[in-house]
Amino acid sequence: MELIFERSHVGRGCSVLPACDVPAYDVPESLCRKSAPMLPEIAEVDLGRHYTQLAKQTHGVNDGFYPLGSCTMKYNPRVNEEMAALPGFTKIHPLQPVETAQGCLEVLARAESTLSEITGMDRVTLQPAAGAHGEYTGLLLIRAYHLSRGDTARTKIIVPDSAHGTNPASATMCGYTVVSVPSDADGCVDLDGLRAAVGPDTAGLMLTNPNTVGLFDKNILEITQIVHDAGGLCYYDGANLNAVMGVVRPGDMGFDCVHLNLHKTFSTPHGGGGPGSGPVGCKAFLAPFLPGPVVVKKDGQYDLQMPEQTVGRVRTFYGNFLVVVKALTYILTLGKEGIPEASTGAVLNANYLMHQLEGHYDMAYHGPCMHEFVMTLETLKKETGVSAMDVAKRLIDFGIHPPTMYFPLIVHEALMVEPTETESRETLDHAAQVFLEILQEARKDPESLHEAPHNAPIGRPDEVGAARHPVLRYTPVEA
Amino acid sequence: MNTPENLQYAKSHEWLKMTGEGTAEIGLTDFAQDALGNLVFVNLPEVGDSIVCGESFADVESVKAVSDVFSPVTATVAEINEELLDQPEKINEAPYDAWLIRVEGITETEELLDAKGYEAVCAEEG
Numbered sequence: 001m002e003l004i005f006e007r008s009h010v011g012r013g014c015s016v017l018p019a020c021d022v023p024a025y026d027v028p029e030s031l032c033r034k035s036a037p038m039l040p041e042i043a044e045v046d047l048g049r050h051y052t053q054l055a056k057q058t059h060g061v062n063d064g065f066y067p068l069g070s071c072t073m074k075y076n077p078r079v080n081e082e083m084a085a086l087p088g089f090t091k092i093h094p095l096q097p098v099e100t101a102q103g104c105l106e107v108l109a110r111a112e113s114t115l116s117e118i119t120g121m122d123r124v125t126l127q128p129a130a131g132a133h134g135e136y137t138g139l140l141l142i143r144a145y146h147l148s149r150g151d152t153a154r155t156k157i158i159v160p161d162s163a164h165g166t167n168p169a170s171a172t173m174c175g176y177t178v179v180s181v182p183s184d185a186d187g188c189v190d191l192d193g194l195r196a197a198v199g200p201d202t203a204g205l206m207l208t209n210p211n212t213v214g215l216f217d218k219n220i221l222e223i224t225q226i227v228h229d230a231g232g233l234c235y236y237d238g239a240n241l242n243a244v245m246g247v248v249r250p251g252d253m254g255f256d257c258v259h260l261n262l263h264k265t266f267s268t269p270h271g272g273g274g275p276g277s278g279p280v281g282c283k284a285f286l287a288p289f290l291p292g293p294v295v296v297k298k299d300g301q302y303d304l305q306m307p308e309q310t311v312g313r314v315r316t317f318y319g320n321f322l323v324v325v326k327a328l329t330y331i332l333t334l335g336k337e338g339i340p341e342a343s344t345g346a347v348l349n350a351n352y353l354m355h356q357l358e359g360h361y362d363m364a365y366h367g368p369c370m371h372e373f374v375m376t377l378e379t380l381k382k383e384t385g386v387s388a389m390d391v392a393k394r395l396i397d398f399g400i401h402p403p404t405m406y407f408p409l410i411v412h413e414a415l416m417v418e419p420t421e422t423e424s425r426e427t428l429d430h431a432a433q434v435f436l437e438i439l440q441e442a443r444k445d446p447e448s449l450h451e452a453p454h455n456a457p458i459g460r461p462d463e464v465g466a467a468r469h470p471v472l473r474y475t476p477v478e479a
Numbered sequence: 480m481n482t483p484e485n486l487q488y489a490k491s492h493e494w495l496k497m498t499g500e501g502t503a504e505i506g507l508t509d510f511a512q513d514a515l516g517n518l519v520f521v522n523l524p525e526v527g528d529s530i531v532c533g534e535s536f537a538d539v540e541s542v543k544a545v546s547d548v549f550s551p552v553t554a555t556v557a558e559i560n561e562e563l564l565d566q567p568e569k570i571n572e573a574p575y576d577a578w579l580i581r582v583e584g585i586t587e588t589e590e591l592l593d594a595k596g597y598e599a600v601c602a603e604e605g
Contacts, residue, residue, distance in 0.1 A: 165545060180547075389543075406543040412514075463542040467519035468568070 001057075004040045004050050005474045014044035038476070057457045059401050060272065065427050067353075069372045069404035069416025070164065070212065072242045072264035072346075073271070079333060080267060080326035089325050094317040098303055105302035108318060109295045111279075111328045118331075118339065119238075119258050120251020121281030125290045127319040131239065134259025134278025135170035135206070137291060140311040141257050141282055142204045142233045143174060144289040148309060154203035154232065160189050162213060162408045164239055167206045176203060183410055187213035187365050189223050198230035208237035209253060210244070210370035212408040214350065214416075224254025233257070233286075241265045242420070243347055243371035246340030250281075257282040266327035277323040293318075345421030346371040349428060353419050356432035360439055364411040372418035376411050386442040386449050388413040393460065394441070394452035398434040480601065481509045483575055488597035489551040489589060494575065501585045502557065504578035507539065507548065510601045512574045515541040518567040523559045523579060530554055530580075532587045537579055539567070551589045554582035 042050070059066070066073035083089070088103050098105065112124040128134040139157070146154045157171035158179045168178040181197050184190045188211060205227045210216045217223065224234045236250035236258035242265045250258045262277040263270040270276070282290065291314040292306035318324075334342060347370050354363065354373040364374040377388045392402035392415060404416040419428060442449055453459060486494045492511035496504045512518065520540035530536040535547035536556075558581040563569055569577040592600065 409544055409546070464517040464519060467540075467542055 001053055002050075003474060004042065004047075005038070005476070007042055007046055007050060008040035010041060012041045012043050014042070014047060038474075058272075059396070059399075064399040064401065065419075065423060065431055066401040067403050067417045067419050067431065068401055069214075069374070069418040070239055070407070071270060071404065072261070072371075072418060072420055073401070074242070074264075074267055074346075074420040075422035076267050076269050076326075077330065077333065080329045083329040084322040084325045089322060094321075099301070102302055104321065105295050105304070107325055107328055108321075109297065109302060111324045111331075112295065114328065114331045115260060115279055116281055118245060118249065119236075119241075119260065119281045120249030121258060122284040123287040123290060123294070124279050124281040125292075125294065125314075125319075126277070126279045126321075126324050127291050127313070127315045128259065128278040128280055129315050129320055130274070130276035131237075131259060131261045131264075131278045132166040132170055133276075133314065134261075134280045135166055135235075135237065136173055137278075137280045137311075137314050138235050138257045138259050138282075139170055139174040139176070139204070139206075140291075140314075141280070141286045141289045142235065143176075144309065144311050145233065145286055146203055148289070151231075153200055156201045157203055158194070158197050158205045158227070158232070160207065160211070162187060162211055162410050163206065164208065164212060164237060167237060171206065183211075183213075187211060187215050187408075187410070188217045188219060191219060191222060191226070194223060194226055198226060198232060200231065202227065202230045202232035204233040204235055204256075206235045206237055207255075208240050209250075210240045212240075212416075213365055213374050213411065214240075214243075214369040214372040214418075215365060215367075216243070216370055220253045228254065239264065240371065241343075243343055245343040246336070247343055251283065257286055262323055262327040267330040268323045268326040275320045275323060277320045277327065279319075279324075291315075342421050343371070346419075349419040349421055349423055350417070352425070353417065353428045353432060356429075357435055360436055361415075364414065371420075372416055374408065374411050375415045375417070377413035377415060380439075380442060381413050384442045384446045386446045388415050390446075390449040390452060391415065391435075391438055391442070394438050394449050395434065396453040397455045398437075400431055400434060480513070480598070481575070482594040482598050482601075484594045486575065487551070487591035487593065488600075489549065489591055490597075490600055491549045493548060493551055495551045495588075495591060496578070498581070501554070502581065502583045503552065503554070503585060504581050505536075505551065506578045507570055507574055508597070509574045510604075512571050515539060515546060516543050517541055518570050521563045521567045521570070521579070523564065524556050526556050526559060528556045530556060530582065532589050539570070548579065551591055552582060552585045553587035554585040557581045557583040 061073050108126055115124045128137045155177055156179050157176040158181055159167045161180050162183050171178050179197050181193045182190045209220055227234050233256040234254055236255035238258055238260040259278050259280045262268045263274050288307050288309045289311055290307045292310045293304035296303050296305050350369050350371050350373055354369055361375045362379055364376045381387050388405050392405050395402050406414055486496050488494055492508045494506050494508050518539050518541050522538045524536050530550040532553040536550045537548040538545055560578055
């Protein structure tokens, strides 16, 4: 399809600006750009069609099943959008005096208290704009804590080898050296490996539980104890909270701080730019270091203040506020009973689908899973040449979004499937049938799977070419 | 799979070629490049960096994943293969010509395998 720049015609457009009713201001020449920006000029009708056409090339939760492991692509209830569109939340400016924004501040305060309750933490900052941003913020708290005690020797962050790639990346960004600890045969943290890794240079451990292979680490209390005994802190990556939300709390597992992904667990849009939101919760002893401002209540009035030893702002104003409105709507809609029901439903759905595929596809780990499961297509690849990538691509032909591929790294030819609680039994049955059908195709006609998808608007994009020679900017063809 | 006889191999799929007294070249094996798939990015250490036996000294990125490359020796980086930074595909094309780094002052070497031993490890891993 044509790029929006290729649809552009000089002089066309869709914005009619009103006459200027304030004195004109001359911008100093040094601040002016030398040439006009290359913006497409296009009529509103063509603009609308352009984006509708683009939307038709994509697959979202509203198009079909989206079992993208580790991403919790659950349904985003419409009531969330309705609440976030209320004029009291949209026709407001972050610089407005606090006494005129009490309702918005109450949303922030209630979001903080409900998220604290769900995670077993004492305070929460809603500023971070995404999961990795939350990880980084959590690490800033850990660093600030050690430095406040004059402890400068703690330079290492321990991360299991099954971790999300963002964990070591965030730790490195924060100036830490990353120490990788191995997983045992069950995909859980190897306790001896962990004991050998901790020491007076340990700043902390980053862990997700259930872990990235979809198993709850039953040694979690021992793990957090080992790190605490060495003087380190424990950080909980909330990526997999959807498995345990309302059932067990990171705070009770021994974690000192945690990030959540509102765009995963709390039903706000994920992907397509979200935007995301990665609140960070912490125990009381870390609260003085939280980014600010935080909401406080004095004499029945909400106010904003900077925590005493704050690490500073991590984002402008108060984070992605309307995303918080949506997440709070979700929490209040589900309530105390609905929250654990959602996570147990997620675990049930994952086990239901896994059970239907077991015996046909090889599971990387045996026994019941949590909210997601990992299959290994290593044997299939050896026997037929059909890879995890081929199967994933073929799913698109059946209107199913591919699962997460080639992750976690400790499983070869991995496909990681997370159905979420919002899918019906019929959807899961259909998905299982499609998976089995593709398996038969792999045995009968492996060649055709290498070419899949066959019916999608885009076939196999050249991923290698895109990574080696990315074209990120439109350059007009010289006339 | 290609496994030259004149090289030594680590279980973590690096090859080591001794080039003189305490000096060597380190690269990724044919098995490793095949398992990783088309490489799109290589991150190398800097000349003068100390590398430690069994620890990561570089990483390689394919369209599938980013993977650490582990050092089979404790030594100092004498030279890096800058060509690979722009053309990581050279590792896919000729893994035993595409050395990642040259090292000097080797003080420790991990227990390495010969071609036959390494082939057995690969056969086990599939």
